[in-house]
Amino acid sequence: MTRTVIRGGLVITAAEEGRMDVLVEDGKVAALATPDSALAEGWTADRTIDATGMYVIPGGVDAHTHFDLPFGGTASSDTFETGTRAAAWGGTTTVVDFAVQSRGRSLREGLDTWHAKSQGTCAIDYAFHMIVSDVNEHTLKEMDGLVEEGVTSFKLFMAYPGVFYSDDGQILRAMQRASGNGGLIMMHAENGIAIDVLIEQALARGESDPRHHGEVRKALLEAEATHRAIQLARVAGSPLYVVHVSAEEAVAELARARGMDLPVFGETCPQYLFLSTDNLAEPGFEGAKYVCSTPLRPREHQAALWRGLRTDDLQVVSTDHCPFCFSGQKELGRGDFSKIPNGLPGVENRMDLLHQAVVDGHLSRRRWIEIACAAPARMFGLYPRKGTIAPGADADIVIYDPNARQTLSAETHHMNVDYSAYEGKTVTGRVGTVLSRGELVIERREFVGRAGHGRFTPRATCQYLN
Ligand code: URP
Ligand code: ZN
Ligand code: ZN
DSSP: OOEEEEEEEEEEOSSOEEEEEEEEETTEEEEEEOTTSHHHHTOOOSEEEEOTTSEEEEOEEEEEEOSSOEETTEEOSOOHHHHHHHHHHTTEEEEEEEEEOOTTSOHHHHHHHHHHHHTTTOSSEEEEEEEOOOOSHHHHHHHHHHHHHTOOEEEEESSSTTTTBOOHHHHHHHHHHHHHHTOEEEEEOOOHHHHHHHHHHHHHTTOOSTHHHHHHSOHHHHHHHHHHHHHHHHHHTOOEEEOSOOOHHHHHHHHHHHHTTOOEEEEEOHHHHHOOHHHHTOTTTGGGGGOOSSOOOOGGGHHHHHHHHHHTSSOEEOOOBOOOOTTTTGGGGTTOGGGSOOOBOOTTTHHHHHHHHHHTTSSOHHHHHIIIIIHHHHHTTOTTTSSSOSTTSBOOEEEEEEEEEEEOOTTTOOSSSSOOTTTTOEEEEEEEEEEETTEEEESSSSBOOOTTOOOBOOOOSOTTOO
């Protein structure tokens, strides 16, 4: 029985904050007590962590990653091993990655493939959503079985015709199934059919630079798809979670639905909060580094995203970590922006960027922990095991230095990608030590974890619906 005591830190959860010592026993949080209290003084331990001057926060839950994803004629450059290690460096202790059903194949085959990729390689705990790219009678039946196995959420795409795209009838059927089995439908809400027309027209005009990616994937086409997804979910009687929301108009659709008490949820990502179309327009082919979908928007959209996070019209910030190296991968789209693999790196940066949002006054400390730890855990059936520091929870704990300054850079990051989307950005706050189920993964900024420590974690259904 290993006992660790974390002494002297400021414990912050989504619900409260205060100076508390934390006792960890056998991988779980055993107790919290006021420092210097008789209870805390009485704790004996194999290991004592001095957290004086530090925050003691739950490990981050990143509910949207793509490790080793075949996409855009290549595959995302982080494996489960490199990606989960980088996540830990950034204070994230649980990721929910997307297993993929290939067209013409079953959900089971897709899930088995993702289990094989991840088994024995992860530094932190992980779970899966399922991308459904072929809605048919067999797939619909399989959804029930996956919910039973702890894969309780299903991503559908209104974008990428011919790849992941589902039409409205398929979406409605999947939503009807989810309304019966407790699954949560996650939606990539962009009108991909209309976007493909605009891509073709732009390329015919000779508009081939990365910035045109942002111009053809219009905010109105995100808003339209978001609206349509909400109406389809209402008809089906199912809940809906809209992923990677970037447009102000899409936030308005979510806010309207939530104002009607509909079980509609939304996620945004750091890239939409901190980056913009200015990055897509960087000279030469540099803008390719920022090609993702939904795309980066003009800076003016950011205020609506921050507001949505404060008003709870957006509940979660995930990374949509889907890295492609500039050299050899993003370059596939030189001369044709539509061939640039879509996706940005960020699994290592999320907790720090959101802490910077606290420093900048966009968020309170507790809301930081809520949108990065507690809400994603609740949304995807992992709470209170993950996402909080409370007796009985997994001891996934980060000792965070709120005063350290760091400059984000590809030179120093641990993600397996040759650029940083935030190159040169200085932020205040940095991860010091990370525990996953009570075991040290990062110790005073040294990686001491191991591939294979991380376990597949079956999930319950969405906990905002019970
Ligand atoms: O550009 C993105 N978002 N790439 C990853 C796939 C997706 O749609 O989430
Ligand atoms: Zn997507
Ligand atoms: Zn994604």
